[in-house]
Amino acid sequence: MTELDSIVQNLESRGHRVTPARRAVVGAVLGRPGHFTVDDVLREEPGAGRATVFRTMRLLCDLGILCRVILEDGSLHYRLSQRGHHHHLVCVSCGSVRDMDDCVVDDLVRELSRQTEYDIEGHWLEFYGRCRRCRPSGEGQRQ
Ligand SMILES: [Zn+2]
Ligand SMILES: [Zn+2]
Ligand SMILES: [Zn+2]
Structure with a gap:
């Protein structure tokens, strides 16, 4: 079974109807490196419609397949993730995003x-x- 099929099956087993548009959105998301916005997905699957893309993103976040990243300018991005709750390091210069392994504020929340x-x-x-x-400055700087 492909990853796409297993996600579709997972959604259906939770009672979500997976329309062809929704399936296409999941497929478009799975192939994406780095982080992306709803608009990026819409450009790839213009037939899906904004509401469908938003709803599908939300479902995939609930399933733990995507995580949300807020960039410094406040824009909401998504990113493939299999790690459950976590936080990000965001570079304001090149825009790269790094997942952090653990929640660092557990104690504070308690x-x-x-x-x-x-x-x-x-x-x-x-x-x-x-x-x-x-x-x-420092090691590994751009040539
Ligand atoms: Zn950078
Ligand atoms: Zn993440
Ligand atoms: Zn946390």
């Missing part, structure tokens, strides 16, 4: 929940800076 008696259901944290290649 402490905040204790202090405020909030039942905290989620949080968002991205780091912006310059990657090793883009730093003005």
